[in-house]
Amino acid sequence: EREREREREILSLWESAKKSNPKREKGRHIMSAAATFRRSSKHVTKHVKEASKHLIKKWKIFTGDRVVVTAGKDKGQIGQVTKVLRKENTLIVSGINLVKKHVKPQPQPGEPSPPGQIISVEQPIHYSNVSLVDPNTGGRVRIQSRFLDDGTKVRVTKGRLSSQTIVPKPDQLLERKTARGTGVGEKDTREDAVREVTYVGPR
Numbered sequence: 789e790r791e792r793e794r795e796r797e798i799l800s801l802w803e804s805a806k807k808s809n810p811k812r813e814k815g816r817h818i819m820s821a822a823a824t825f826r827r828s829s830k831h832v833t834k835h836v837k838e839a840s841k842h843l844i845k846k847w848k849i850f851t852g853d854r855v856v857v858t859a860g861k862d863k864g865q866i867g868q869v870t871k872v873l874r875k876e877n878t879l880i881v882s883g884i885n886l887v888k889k890h891v892k893p894q895p896q897p898g899e900p901s902p903p904g905q906i907i908s909v910e911q912p913i914h915y916s917n918v919s920l921v922d923p924n925t926g927g928r929v930r931i932q933s934r935f936l937d938d939g940t941k942v943r944v945t946k947g948r949l950s951s952q953t954i955v956p957k958p959d960q961l962l963e964r965k966t967a968r969g970t971g972v973g974e975k976d977t978r979e980d981a982v983r984e985v986t987y988v989g990p991r
Contacts, residue, residue: 839877844915847874848931848943852958855918856928857884866921870910878912885911924951931955 849855849869856866867881886908895901919928927949934944943955 840875842877843874844877847872847915848933849879849915849918849920850958850961852960853955854921854923855881856921857881857913857917858919858928859917860885860913873912876912877915879915879918880910880912881918882910885913887911920945920955922950922953923955924953925949 849872851869851872853869854866855869857863862884865884867884869879870882871880873879888906889909891905891907893902893904920931921927922929922945927947929945929947929950931943932946933941935941943957945951945953945955
């Protein structure tokens with residue numbers, strides 16, 4: 789019995805030692821929390837890290853806008869913005885900045901193996917390399933913000949080729965991606981609390 793108690797004590801000490809100093813267990817290295825985070829964020833490229841230091845705060849181009857490329861191999865071409873990557877200061881324009889990508893065949897069980905193929909993929913473009921297209925003149929313009937008489941904030945074109953017209957935001961931004969909830973939740977104010985009179989004017 790004493791020997792069994794001694795073995796239990798040794799096992800408990802071994803388990804506590806592994807928890808206090810988790811470096812090796814049966815020849816395998818146990819990563820710390822910091823090492824695990826570094827490995828999980830390994831996919832973050834150097835460009836993304838540099839862009840995160842100088843993020844553009846006020847974006848004037850949104851998904852659905854028609855833009856013209858001002859620099860690079862596709863300079864002068866016009867396309868529609870399909871995606872905005874704010875954390876990288878870049879955006880994706882349809883049909884612009886295409887690169888070839890080799891796709892491996894993905895056979896399905898019970899079906900013949902399909903051949904591989906080469907497809908064209910759109911790569912992101914930096915925000916500074918595109919400009920908005922004037923809806924009337926079709927020229928490269930800049931954008932400034934103005935307020936209407938009712939207080940609505942709008943985008944107005946400016947520049948040599950601009951018609952100084954209002955550029956409305958695309959309809960894609962007005963649509964909600966998730967439906968607004970209509971049910972009553974725990975944090976919603978009760979109806980009797982809303983109707984309760986809590987202020988009495990001066991007498």
